[in-house]
Amino acid sequence: MEAAAEPGNLAGVRHIVLVLSGKGGVGKSTVSTELALALRHTGQKVGILDVDLCGPSVPRMLGMQGCAVHQCDSGWVPVFVDQEQTLALMSVGFLLETPDEAVVWRGPKKNALIKQFVSDVAWGELDFLVVDTPPGTSDEHLSTVEALRPYGPLGAVLVTTPQAVSVGDVRRELTFCRKTGLQVIGVVENMSGFVCPHCEECTNIFSTGGGEELARHAGVPFLGSVPLDPQLARSLEGGRDFMQEFPKSPAFPALTSIAHQILDQARSRDPTEAGRPASQV
Numbered sequence: 337m338e339a340a341a342e343p344g345n346l347a348g349v350r351h352i353v354l355v356l357s358g359k360g361g362v363g364k365s366t367v368s369t370e371l372a373l374a375l376r377h378t379g380q381k382v383g384i385l386d387v388d389l390c391g392p393s394v395p396r397m398l399g400m401q402g403c404a405v406h407q408c409d410s411g412w413v414p415v416f417v418d419q420e421q422t423l424a425l426m427s428v429g430f431l432l433e434t435p436d437e438a439v440v441w442r443g444p445k446k447n448a449l450i451k452q453f454v455s456d457v458a459w460g461e462l463d464f465l466v467v468d469t470p471p472g473t474s475d476e477h478l479s480t481v482e483a484l485r486p487y488g489p490l491g492a493v494l495v496t497t498p499q500a501v502s503v504g505d506v507r508r509e510l511t512f513c514r515k516t517g518l519q520v521i522g523v524v525e526n527m528s529g530f531v532c533p534h535c536e537e538c539t540n541i542f543s544t545g546g547g548e549e550l551a552r553h554a555g556v557p558f559l560g561s562v563p564l565d566p567q568l569a570r571s572l573e574g575g576r577d578f579m580q581e582f583p584k585s586p587a588f589p590a591l592t593s594i595a596h597q598i599l600d601q602a603r604s605r606d607p608t609e610a611g612r613p614a615s616q617v
């Protein structure tokens with residue numbers, strides 16, 4: 337933790353996307369991971385910063401659990417998921433001795449680690465940095481936003497499930513964004529209907545449309561609904577690239593559409609900097 341970091345470690349990062357959710361278990365890490373894979377699938381160079389200190393699940397979802405990180409002169413070197421180095425990952429999970437170890441720290445220590453993560457990872461050039469945050473709106477979120485803000489453009493994707501209780505929690509996320517001046521890129525409704533593994537018909541288990549309605553009321557974009565998809569669950573369990581493994585799966589078009597909307601928003605904000613053209617989708 338004593339890395340001699342340079343202030344410019346995020347200088348080569350063009351766009352930062354914070355993924356937030358009001359409560360745990362709604363699929364925030366899933367959306368962070370798949371969003372990063374979908375953006376990479378469109379030809380972007382992407383990094384994931386996993387600051388979910390109490391449940392760092394992105395390394396497992398990308399099959400990178402147990403990887404060791406080391407330091408260079410400018411800070412921590414992220415783990416590259418592919419040989420071409422188009423997807424980089426830094427997670428607190430890499431600093432734990434065993435995957436089951438818990439981070440039992442008081443707030444100030446957590447906040448210090450988050451600030452260090454933000455400033456000390458040598459990302460190099462990235463089109464997008466996707467940041468997976470803990471659930472809720474806590475001190476850790478404030479630290480993350482404050483630490484990242486100087487490097488903007490910064491925006492938030494809010495993840496909810498269709499149930500009213502989860503949608504209600506997202507309202508608090510919207511308030512958090514408003515109070516911290518964080519731009520809302522849009523709302524994603526996850527686990528929106530169950531995709532039958534046999535006939536691929538989508539059945540709505542919970543109520544539907546909650547995320548879309550919330551977005552409309554709040555005047556923020558609705559980015560789309562991702563179904564509860566057993567093939568996606570299988571890829572995540574096995575730490576494999578869902579975008580490559582199941583391109584015909586129903587969750588695939590949903591995730592790629594969300595990635596394209598984020599790409600379009602980034603381009604409209606900054607047409608010269610929004611990375612390479614979407615070529616592979």
Ligand SMILES: Nc1ncnc2c1ncn2[C@@H]1O[C@H](COP(=O)(O)OP(=O)(O)OP(=O)(O)O)[C@@H](O)[C@H]1O
Nearest residue numbers: 360361362363364365366391471563564565569572
């Ligand atoms: N659309 C989906 N289809 C299939 N499985 C999903 C989907 N979304 C999430 N899951 C599964 O649900 C579980 C919870 O997802 P995830 O870990 O992403 O939630 P989370 O909101 O990040 O939770 P926490 O904040 O508590 O870490 C995971 O096992 C994941 O594989």
